[in-house]
Amino acid sequence: MKSPLRIGVAGLGTVGSAVIRIVGERAAALEASVGRPIIVTAVTARDRSRDRGVDLSGVRWHENALSLAADPEVDLFVELIGGADGAARLAVEAALAAGKPVVTANKALIAARGQDLALKAEAAGVALAFEAAVAGGIPIIRTLREALPASRVTRISGILNGTCNYILSRMEEEGLSFADCLADAKRLGYAEADPTFDIGGFDTAHKLAILASLAFGTRVDADSIYIEGIANIESLDLATADELGYRIKLLGVATRTDAGIEQRVHPTMVPKRSALAEVMGVTNAVAIDGSAVGELTLVGPGAGGDATASAVIADIMDVARGAVRAPFGISAADLEEPVRAPIRTHTGGYYIRLSVVDRPGTAAAIATRMAEQDISLESILQRRPKGRKALETAEDSAVPLVLITHATTEAAVRRALDAVMADGHLGCAPQVIRIEKE
Amino acid sequence: MKSPLRIGVAGLGTVGSAVIRIVGERAAALEASVGRPIIVTAVTARDRSRDRGVDLSGVRWHENALSLAADPEVDLFVELIGGADGAARLAVEAALAAGKPVVTANKALIAARGQDLALKAEAAGVALAFEAAVAGGIPIIRTLREALPASRVTRISGILNGTCNYILSRMEEEGLSFADCLADAKRLGYAEADPTFDIGGFDTAHKLAILASLAFGTRVDADSIYIEGIANIESLDLATADELGYRIKLLGVATRTDAGIEQRVHPTMVPKRSALAEVMGVTNAVAIDGSAVGELTLVGPGAGGDATASAVIADIMDVARGAVRAPFGISAADLEEPVRAPIRTHTGGYYIRLSVVDRPGTAAAIATRMAEQDISLESILQRRPKGRKALETAEDSAVPLVLITHATTEAAVRRALDAVMADGHLGCAPQVIRIEKE
Numbered sequence: 001m002k003s004p005l006r007i008g009v010a011g012l013g014t015v016g017s018a019v020i021r022i023v024g025e026r027a028a029a030l031e032a033s034v035g036r037p038i039i040v041t042a043v044t045a046r047d048r049s050r051d052r053g054v055d056l057s058g059v060r061w062h063e064n065a066l067s068l069a070a071d072p073e074v075d076l077f078v079e080l081i082g083g084a085d086g087a088a089r090l091a092v093e094a095a096l097a098a099g100k101p102v103v104t105a106n107k108a109l110i111a112a113r114g115q116d117l118a119l120k121a122e123a124a125g126v127a128l129a130f131e132a133a134v135a136g137g138i139p140i141i142r143t144l145r146e147a148l149p150a151s152r153v154t155r156i157s158g159i160l161n162g163t164c165n166y167i168l169s170r171m172e173e174e175g176l177s178f179a180d181c182l183a184d185a186k187r188l189g190y191a192e193a194d195p196t197f198d199i200g201g202f203d204t205a206h207k208l209a210i211l212a213s214l215a216f217g218t219r220v221d222a223d224s225i226y227i228e229g230i231a232n233i234e235s236l237d238l239a240t241a242d243e244l245g246y247r248i249k250l251l252g253v254a255t256r257t258d259a260g261i262e263q264r265v266h267p268t269m270v271p272k273r274s275a276l277a278e279v280m281g282v283t284n285a286v287a288i289d290g291s292a293v294g295e296l297t298l299v300g301p302g303a304g305g306d307a308t309a310s311a312v313i314a315d316i317m318d319v320a321r322g323a324v325r326a327p328f329g330i331s332a333a334d335l336e337e338p339v340r341a342p343i344r345t346h347t348g349g350y351y352i353r354l355s356v357v358d359r360p361g362t363a364a365a366i367a368t369r370m371a372e373q374d375i376s377l378e379s380i381l382q383r384r385p386k387g388r389k390a391l392e393t394a395e396d397s398a399v400p401l402v403l404i405t406h407a408t409t410e411a412a413v414r415r416a417l418d419a420v421m422a423d424g425h426l427g428c429a430p431q432v433i434r435i436e437k438e
Numbered sequence: 439m440k441s442p443l444r445i446g447v448a449g450l451g452t453v454g455s456a457v458i459r460i461v462g463e464r465a466a467a468l469e470a471s472v473g474r475p476i477i478v479t480a481v482t483a484r485d486r487s488r489d490r491g492v493d494l495s496g497v498r499w500h501e502n503a504l505s506l507a508a509d510p511e512v513d514l515f516v517e518l519i520g521g522a523d524g525a526a527r528l529a530v531e532a533a534l535a536a537g538k539p540v541v542t543a544n545k546a547l548i549a550a551r552g553q554d555l556a557l558k559a560e561a562a563g564v565a566l567a568f569e570a571a572v573a574g575g576i577p578i579i580r581t582l583r584e585a586l587p588a589s590r591v592t593r594i595s596g597i598l599n600g601t602c603n604y605i606l607s608r609m610e611e612e613g614l615s616f617a618d619c620l621a622d623a624k625r626l627g628y629a630e631a632d633p634t635f636d637i638g639g640f641d642t643a644h645k646l647a648i649l650a651s652l653a654f655g656t657r658v659d660a661d662s663i664y665i666e667g668i669a670n671i672e673s674l675d676l677a678t679a680d681e682l683g684y685r686i687k688l689l690g691v692a693t694r695t696d697a698g699i700e701q702r703v704h705p706t707m708v709p710k711r712s713a714l715a716e717v718m719g720v721t722n723a724v725a726i727d728g729s730a731v732g733e734l735t736l737v738g739p740g741a742g743g744d745a746t747a748s749a750v751i752a753d754i755m756d757v758a759r760g761a762v763r764a765p766f767g768i769s770a771a772d773l774e775e776p777v778r779a780p781i782r783t784h785t786g787g788y789y790i791r792l793s794v795v796d797r798p799g800t801a802a803a804i805a806t807r808m809a810e811q812d813i814s815l816e817s818i819l820q821r822r823p824k825g826r827k828a829l830e831t832a833e834d835s836a837v838p839l840v841l842i843t844h845a846t847t848e849a850a851v852r853r854a855l856d857a858v859m860a861d862g863h864l865g866c867a868p869q870v871i872r873i874e875k876e
Contacts, residue, residue: 018730022588022730026587026588026590029587029590030587032768032772033587033767033768131585137730137731137732137734138734139581139584139585139586139734142580142584142585143577143581146577146580146752146755146756147569147577147580147752148577148748148752149464149467149468149471149751149752149755150460150464150744150747150748150750150751150752151748152464152467273716273718275716275737278711278713278716280711290748291744292456292460292575292744292745292747292748292751293575293738293739293744293745293748294575294738294739294742294744294745295738295739296575296576296577296736296737296738296739297736297737297738298734298735298736298737299713299734299735299736299737300731300732300733300734300735301731301732301733301734304732306588306729306730306731306732307730307731307732309588309730310586310588310589310728310730310731312588313587313588313730314584314585314586314587314588317584317587318584323761329471330470330471334470
């Protein structure tokens with residue numbers, strides 16, 4: 001029998017505790033699969049006294065992650081602390097410098113320092129694995145890294161944040177307001193006390209940056225992502241989307257375009273019959289468009305202790321098996337510098353909801369402003385949507401006017417709306433939601 | 439630079455031609471990823487003269503697959519001939535005996551002889567990879583083999599045959615008959631001239647047997663699968679399912695039950711909002727229930743030259759990288775003999791459509807027969823379904839009576855229906871469709 005793989009786990013939150021529990025429960029199956037025992041030998045966490053529901057007797061306790069990473073009886077360092085800097089980064093760097101493989105669930109760290117850490121791992125000849133950093137239990141990292149060599153990936157899009165999808169799903173299904181759904185999500189533990197990172201789209205952006213790097217062979221480029229959160233979405237938008245055959249989802253989308261790589265995170269109208277539209281609640285999903293494979297969609301739990309531990313343990317097993325893959329599929333030194341396509345060059349359909357002062361000729365004046373920018377309209381809706389009892393706009397005399405455009409550019413839409421605003425037709429700022437037809 | 443990986447491809451149909459074309463087109467990317475060139479050096483096919491749209495100059499032509507497998511300049515044998523026996527099997531065995539890794543898309547071969555071939559591959563210390571054998575471009579084999587070590591898989595279900603899903607989708611969407619849709623599928627190349635293998639459920643059964651083996655660590659057991667095809671499904675069933683909030687799909691389902699491993703292929707009513715229900719047309723999908731991961735669903739193209747080549751090439755790249763995994767995840771010698779749960783112990787809800795003679799008291803008499811078997815009914819429908827213009831039953835006096843049961847056993851349903859038939863209430867044989875709530 002081969003020597004055991006001795007694991008040190010830094011961070012004992014829900015995920016860390018689940019990793020320790022499952023590695024214990026499935027010890028026999030894991031050993032049978034790789035021919036060597038998998039053992040957690042050492043841990044560290046902020047609070048030693050807390051009961052985590054797992055047996056830590058016989059497991060060495062370290063005062064901090066750096067000390068854990070340096071433990072000569074730790075073969076593999078599992079980082080579940082989180083954060084782009086500080087203890088997590090220092091300990092991961094120390095482990096790699098000591099020639100130890102690293103498994104991490106830390107999306108912020110990989111989004112900020114992925115290429116640098118990958119270079120260090122490759123120099124040390126060890127694995128740096130981060131399946132758990134994106135979309136919880138969905139094996140999207142290994143799918144991009146190993147399952148699609150035949151395809152040039154042209155697009156990757158996903159529902160990558162369970163909190164946002166939960167809120168949008170409930171708003172749609174129950175006609176509730178954003179604020180009410182957010183309060184419920186907090187109560188149920190689906191949203192943090194400070195939910196900005198989730199609902200502002202930043203969490204989705206970190207994950208998207210990692211996926212785009214793997215999909216396109218480019219350096220992780222989290223800074224250039226266009227980001228809009230979901231806080232401005234109103235029930236009226238969801239109801240109107242429903243009437244038009246769409247759902248609204250917070251998507252992360254990365255596409256190869258003629259102008260370069262476009263990365264964006266924003267509320268998006270997707271056709272009801274599309275794979276992503278059907279994903280409700282805290283579930284995540286990722287869709288990949290590849291030249292050979294066509295469209296492939298993976299749907300599963302995006303968070304939760306056990307599901308995330310599932311991804312961590314799959315990475316641990318790769319290490320146990322001796323697999324050392326370039327963390328981003330190709331050598332980190334060969335990752336290309338991405339040409340960034342700015343959001344203004346984005347081409348697609350748009351949903352534009354205006355709160356217009358109810359005067360004759362207003363719709364015609366607005367349509368003219370659109371035409372001046374060569375924007376052609378697929379439809380114009382001026383009726384009050386089903387089930388809406390009262391207008392929610394500031395002025396009682398204002399009525400909602402919804403425009404759906406054919407494919408146009410972001411720049412054209414912004415110029416047209418600037419002109420409409422300057423004309424004084426609007427009761428408040430326009431609501432703009434991009435449409436993804438596929 | 440490492441030495442090239444020299445591939446021999448046996449079988450130059452749509453998939454073989456696509457493999458050769460894509461390996462050529464993506465030569466640089468493939469080489470960059472594994473650090474060695476991937477080259478097709480030799481091929482064989484029935485008809486040498488046919489134009490396949492790929493450049494075969496410089497590729498050695500063999501008269502048969504055995505000779506190709508023996509070629510000393512072939513490092514990896516790719517079998518795309520098909521069939522559980524004959525040339526495919528002999529050549530695969532010869533390649534393994536010669537210590538050469540094998541990549542195959544042959545579901546019939548793996549379903550019939552998977553364990554035996556895996557033993558041979560393990561004895562030779564080489565890979566036997568068959569990602570392309572199940573669900574085309576969907577990376578389901580590697581997901582089961584590598585991504586879910588933390589989970590005890592309890593259930594795997596899927597839409598594994600594009601022909602059937604295409605036919606059922608069109609029947610539902612356009613209200614067409616089975617015969618009309620099948621004729622269209624043939625015309626469009628989605629169905630073979632002899633479609634029995636697809637529409638009879640046998641193709642799905644082969645694939646299910648392979649998935650069940652990987653999911654449960656049991657020997658591939660294709661012979662014990664309960665199989666029903668889709669030829670008896672009528673538009674009336676699809677319309678009634680729609681009214682009740684369901685779609686009808688041909689599913690392959692393998693479950694761990696108290697009675698053992700249940701493997702079944704049959705038309706199934708699935709709730710419209712479920713991941714599998716939304717899969718329309720020739721697309722395939724596989725859903726996995728695992729203890730740690732929860733529910734994971736993969737959706738993508740189940741057939742087609744490029745999508746299947748995508749899976750073949752992913753396997754080729756694993757071989758190029760030197761990865762040698764046990765074909766079924768664990769040593770083939772350790773695959774357990776499955777305890778087979780017979781279909782009569784299956785527990786679930788049932789849709790039962792009876793064509794009853796329209797006499798007072800008939801419904802009550804039938805309900806009594808159900809009650810005698812402890813079957814409790816969720817609903818009884820006796821109205822003519824929406825959009826149905828004329829009754830399709832044999833007798834004009836017969837009316838459709840639809841029963842939806844709560845969870846019960848197959849044995850109870852069969853006993854109850856035997857009694858109902860003996861009572862002489864039916865105009866023709868009952869239609870029975872199992873319901874999967876998840």
